[in-house]
Amino acid sequence: MARRKKFDLLKAIGIAVFVAVGILSYLYSNGYIGTNNQTSADTYVDFIDCGQGDSTLIVSDGCATLIDATTGKDAQKVVEHLKGRNIKKIDHFILTHPHEDHIGGAEVILDTFEVETIHMRRPTKGTEPTTKVYLNLLKKIKSLGKTVHAVDAEDLFESGEWSFKVFGPLKDYEDLNDQSVVLKGTYQGVSILLTGDMESAVEKDLCEAYGDDLKSTILKVGHHGSKTSSSAIFLKAVSPQYGVISCEAGNSYGHPHKEALNRLKKHNVEILRTDLDGTVTLITDGRNVWQGEES
């Protein structure tokens, strides 16, 4: 009888340990315990410090998405950053609109890294740029034997853990800034909205078309923090936790404008700036977002 009792006790302890290990490993792997920076998925967003331009890198599960390539002058800053992150291949390269501060470094990127898909929007009829930087980029793409995927609203694509949807532009706007590709990425409960240099009239159109679907954890603040973007109605719809501004310290445009900063503050957005903070890195496990060290 005593032996039987001992055996039962050992069995009970065994089951209890098994269950406890199971519960702990579930909690750990789902991020309920452990510190924030312990995550198996290497998922981060870098808003690269690249002068008076834009370049955002999103890496997840070994897949890289690059949105814009800053100016020709500062292209090497993006190249060095990507090399520092050990990026060899860019799965999705999105050029939001054909202004120099977004596409200026694109040729260098294409020459340095293997690029799978190039996404660009076909300019509105009658507004096709004739600038050297735009025409040379098209020539470069052709010379590499590549084609451009013509982006349109409602397009979908995946990159690592992220699902991306193109939200705009929804109309054939005349202004090139307003023709910026608007992209929303979602990774489980976390999302990011990138709007290029889109201005407030287009923000209004997006609010009318999408409403609450614009809600995002992270907003890449439009047009380098210009007062002509980040309207109150748009910030209310997006309601971001973080707003990241990409601009150069002491730039001649005065970006970011105090009007835009005040509106962001009023909407309780935590503002991060490449001109003050250098490259801004946000890390996520699909539930929380936290700031990382610069790579």
Ligand SMILES: [Zn+2]
């Ligand atoms: Zn710009």
